[in-house]
Amino acid sequence: MPNLTGKVAIVTGSTKGIGLAIAERLVNEGASVVVSSRTAEEVVAVAARLGERAIGIACDVADPAACQALVAETIKRLGRLDVLVNNAGAGIIKPISELTVEEWQIQIDVNLGGVFYLSKAALPHLSASGDGFIINIGSLAGRNPFGGGTGYNASKFGLVGMTEAMNLDVRHDDVRVSIIMPGSVNTAFGGGEQKAERSWPLEADDCALAVMQLLEFPKEAHVSRIEMRPSQPPRG
DSSP states (O other): OOOOTTOEEEEETOSSHHHHHHHHHHHHTTOEEEEEOSOHHHHHHHHHHHOTTEEEOOOOTTOHHHHHHHHHHHHHHHSOOOEEEEOOOOOOOBOTTTOOHHHHHHHHIIIIIHHHHHHHHHHHHHHHTSSEEEEEEOOGGGTOOOTTBHHHHHHHHHHHHHHHHHHHHHGGGTEEEEEEEEOSBSSOGGGOOOOSSOOSSBOHHHHHHHHHHHHHSOTTOOOOEEEEOOSSOOOO
């Protein structure tokens, strides 16, 4: 595992699921971590649970001003920013005939807009760190369309393109940009039921481990995409 002592990271959508697992791994490896989601009470409670190197700052990533404020408050309280993990996401699975304009907009605003707003606000600080990293948590839905995924697939396909283009924009500014694309994960995302025991899907900590592996590479090496799948999904 990488030694992240002295590093500062923001993880969006980190009060549960994949984001929480990432925040826990980062703290365990020595980083100071900003836990963030829309609900102030939740981020404060989770940060307290993670220990003295975690702080909670609420942010609705669909709001550009809130993203600016999140980065500014991070710099004010922790002094620097080295890693941004864009994990916050929205998924509303409905056929296009049933998907409302508002439901479409939520997914685009959160899954694409939030990544853009927060990355843009963070970039000067990530570059100043000398070895900044943006890690976007995408999905295999970013390359595999499915029925009911009109909004979700559109946002995740777009996130792949955004990640790759953004990396080309900032690679000479001491910032690497990568995407992690998991398949089925045992979380409550999208209203599913999270199982206590390990079964066939990926676990949230599997995705967190992939983040740690990206951060372990030396500055001169860049893994731009990780695709993750359950190794033994149900047959048929």
